[in-house]
Amino acid sequence: MRVINFNPGPAGLPLPALERARDELIDFQGSGMSVMEHSHRGKEYEAVHDETISLLTELLGIPDTHQVLFLTGGASQQFAQVPMNFLHPGTSADYLMTGVWSEKAYDEARIVGQARIAATTVGPDKRYVRVPGQGELQLDPRAAYVHLTSNNTLYGTQWHTWPEVGSVPLIADMSSDFMWKPTDVSRFAFLYAGAQKNLGPSGVLIAVARKDFIAQGRRDIPKIFRYSLHAENNSLYNTPPTLAIYLCRNVLAWMKEQGGLAGMEARNRQKGELLYRSLDANAGFYRAPVERESRSFMNVVFHLPTPELDATFVAEAKKAGMVGLKGHRISGGIRASLYNAVSVDDVRALVSFLEEFARKKG
Incomplete structure (x- = not known):
């Protein structure tokens, strides 16, 4: 008998998505092998890859200005990879502090370049019990980007109204509440989420990126860390976590049915x-x-x-x-x-x- 799973991540998956994986695990669509045994260059896996992107695009209403990326390393890697790509020399980024994960993102940005705290709601006990209001934001109109964490898994706070940041690109770590409701992704230059909360198993990170924004990313970093490279190759530059993406496909199909x-x-x-x-x-x-x-x-x-x-x-x-x-x-x-x-x-x-x-x- 299955338990009731309130784990914070990796979290529970919908039973129909797991049952579909069970039924296809040994022999995927009559191919004589599991989906995880297929080449990521083969037509069988590429169909799954493209269907997952299609479902994300449909469910989120992703406009043509944006593109889906499948990445690895979880949100923790993106804490470093975001400033590596977008924090150009001589620029600074603004960070909105609402919990431990936004603190970690800020710390990584400071290693790469200049970053500043544009708002924080930390209390004297080092805890967070709310997100900041618009009037509390001290934003730099020349910032390279503004970064926020949409949901605070440790302390249980969540942004319910996106901040107004003017013309500055808005970047969001949505790992723990991505696709919990409809989201206007056009408001974001870049958003990213580890799949292991709402969308699938651990091992794959999903990003939605504005194409013109990532095209302006730095070129003086190793190729594998350039978002533009992954975008140019439809997230198939190197071997992606194929089984995790397949399971995300199953979960997204279930979400569509719901x-x-x-x-x-x-x-x-x-x-x-x-x-x-x-x-x-x-x-x-x-x-x-x-x-x-x-x-x-x-x-x-x-x-x-x-x-x-x-x-x-x-x-x-x-x-x-x-x-x-x-x-x-x-x-x-x-x-x-x-x-x-x-x-x-x-x-x-x-x-x-x-x-x-x-x-x-x-």
Whole structure:
């Protein structure tokens, strides 16, 4: 029996996507071999590659001005690769600090060139409980780009309104909430997301890049790190993570069957509202620290009265068939990650459990 998976990533995958992979694993479309055994130059794999790009383009409404890239190294590599490409000598980049991952992106940029903090919401306890408002942004109109992290997996905050940055290119790490709802990708010069939260397994990173922006990327860096090179080769310059891309194809096809991104948003908002409503109703026992207007629909964080009760909650939830609820080692507490594959019924089960736990222990 499958457990209810609230892992923060790698996260759960939709069962139909896994079942499709199971059925095709040994013999892919009558070819006599698995999809992971096919050459990335062969027509069998290239059809999967192109279908995955097509599904992304359709679901996101990607305009002709932008292009899909499949990359490796996860978001952590992009923290360095973004400034390597776009932080030209003599320029500076602006970073909006909303959590640990934006801090890491900023640190990598400072190694490559000049970067500045244009906004931060870190508290005196080094934690983040909200995203900044437009009036708090101190942007440089001459910046090479503005970088943000759309969703804070550790502390459970999320951008719900994109900042206005003028004519400066906007870059976003969307690893933990990519495709949770419709997104106007034309607002971004470059966005990137590790697939292992909402779209597939670990091993592949998906980027959506404005073609003219990446064409202006630096040429004095190794070829393999140039986004323009991957764009020119349809992400087939070197061997891509073919199995991970195949599984993303399966997940994207499932998302399309569920009503696309409008369907995902309705489902995800219902899940978040169910869980936050229960936490607020039991506020004497559970503490949800994030300010309401910044609450994440992907990562719901909360604390019980003591660390010992946090540990008991996690252990008893596991016995009840729910895994992945332990908070990050930095932030502690409890974290329920409600990515696309998590169902409304899964969240109802969690709500029932936490309400009963509060009655017993409160």
